[in-house]
Amino acid sequence: YVGFATLPNQVHRKSVKKGFDFTLMVAGESGLGKSTLVNSLFLTDLYKDRKLLNAEERISQTVEIVKHTVDIEEKGVKLKLTIVDTPGFGDAVNNTECWKPITDYIDQQFEQYFRDESGLNRKNIQDNRVHCCLYFISPFGHGLRPVDVEFMKALHEKVNIVPLIAKADCLIPSEIRKLKERIREEIDKFGIKVYQFPECDSDEDEEFKQQDRELKESAPFAVIGSNTVVEAKGQRVRGRLYPWGIVEVENQAHCDFVKLRNMLIRTHMHDLKDVTCDVHYENYRAQCIQQ
């Protein structure tokens, strides 16, 4: 007996003490439910006093970058969560290169980190790099639109893109299947590199492997969000009340919200950070040095 089997516990203890940080970007046209989904994911209200522009103001609107940072805690684990919003994306009449402010922002964070990392005093480096970008695809069309393709192509080598089908409660199950297939085909066709879930180890148990398989097959996730709690079958759940029924956000038969939440928060959050550090940031750094 030596004793280093306790290392994982030591890692756990230290990480709890240090706390975690995570930067999540959300992008997509107005009205696709991005804010509602973020609120549903983190069970909080980040957008309390938001002011939406009207249509006339949006005709020539430019894209802004808006950050909301909150500290949340669960079971003693502290998370500094930053949500980066991109209001105005795709809303103007002429949206040529409307993703430029977004790519600039991501590059700036890389630049900042690069400078900090190369500095002499590296005690309190803040990691503001974007770890994941949830891209909302409209469910009302037949697949990807030109603006979706251009956006993802501009960002796929800078950030982990997780495409989502927004407001999925307007699609019946057969339509969701068809749309997912169509989007997967188009992502392949246009050479877009979205975030790939890592392969699970061969020594994981069968249940885990099954879950992992289901996860991969459900992409892109068809999500629904809700800011309100409704009563369904005697329980209070987050949902949307319609005259013809109640949509429950956390019901896996209704949408992929739970899959997204599990993936994003419960299982793959750290992998998203790792890929950002090891792949996207390293690419940026290598490019910078070579120039």
Place this chain on the structure above:
Amino acid sequence: QNDGYRTLSLSGHVGFGSLPDQLVKKSIKQGFCFNILCIGETGSGKSTLINSLFNTNFDDPASTHFLPNVRLRAQTYELRESNVLLKLTIVNTVGFGDQINKEDSYQPIVDYIDAQFEAYLQEELKIKRSLFTYHDTRIHVCLYFISPTGHSVKSLDLLTMKSLDSKVNIIPIIGKADSISKTELQKFKNKIMSELVSNGVQIYQFPTDDETVSKINTIMNGHLPFAVVGSTEEVKIGNKMVRARQYPWGIVQVENENHCDFVKLREMLICTNMEDLREQTHARHYELYRRCRLEEMGFRDIGPENKPVSLQEAYEAKRHEFYLELQRKEEEMRQQFVQRVKEKETILKEAEQQVQTKFEHHMLMHQEVKLKLEKKKKVLEDEIAMFIEKKANAELLQSQASVSTPVVSLKRDKDRK
């Protein structure tokens, strides 16, 4: 109702009360024509709604999102219900809202609507015209599909509706409305209407001047924009098959007024106000187009001395003007032609002179050179004569010398070599 004529009372049944019936009979015999324009993004539910409205399956394949510009696609069908024949034309936008730069998106639509007005105007202005059998392609109603974002209209919607509101009757519709919950819906509708009003967009109002329909129309005006759901599939509810969409959490029935405004739209568009839409198109939108067009062409109702001008006079004046202009242009061209010919002539004459001078010069040169050559020839001939003489002398001398020296051996050496 006193406009200067006496009102008489009848002492018996005359029979002209059947006039409306006679009109109806005639119009049924003629058949009706109705043209609908659907504007909406690809995938906004246009075709499905039209299929649901007319309870038929109009073949309209779904289009891709990657078209470079907006086009319009028109299809005409003949439908029959009871003894009424309807010639229905559905015009759909293709590729609307897909491009990254949408600044040119609404122009093709405006151009299409104008083109139909123009065609009718041309027919109207013809000398031999047949308006009775003319297939009227003017758009009677525009169903504008607003995307169910829940916030408001999009910027492109605003621009498009503004460019069309004085040319066509616009009925705004929220498509695929089954993603909006009841509480969100009223807020959404209010926001849409207030944005349209504040931007001065004139949408079609169901007419309230006719007392038989004014009540229902007023109520319906308050429900705009209609939130609709369409479906090509049917689901069994009770013991009937109805148009519906089956979700894991429930079934949305297209014709259930609690679920969506489909029935209201059908009622308003088809059952109650179809004829008014046709009338408004002809009496208001077309007349406006016609007036603008004729003014463009230079026609006026009031002449320069503030006296009314008849169209006939205006025609004559225009034609005369045009004829004069034509004559003037012809004269101008003739002058230009004569001028050019003269110029060319002078140039050619000059050129001719030059060529002549050159020719004479060359002839002179030729003569000189010839003389020189003759001289040289003479000199050469003299030299040749002299040379022959010298040669003869030399040979003579040689033959005298060869008698005493053996020249033969030299010759043989030469042969061997």
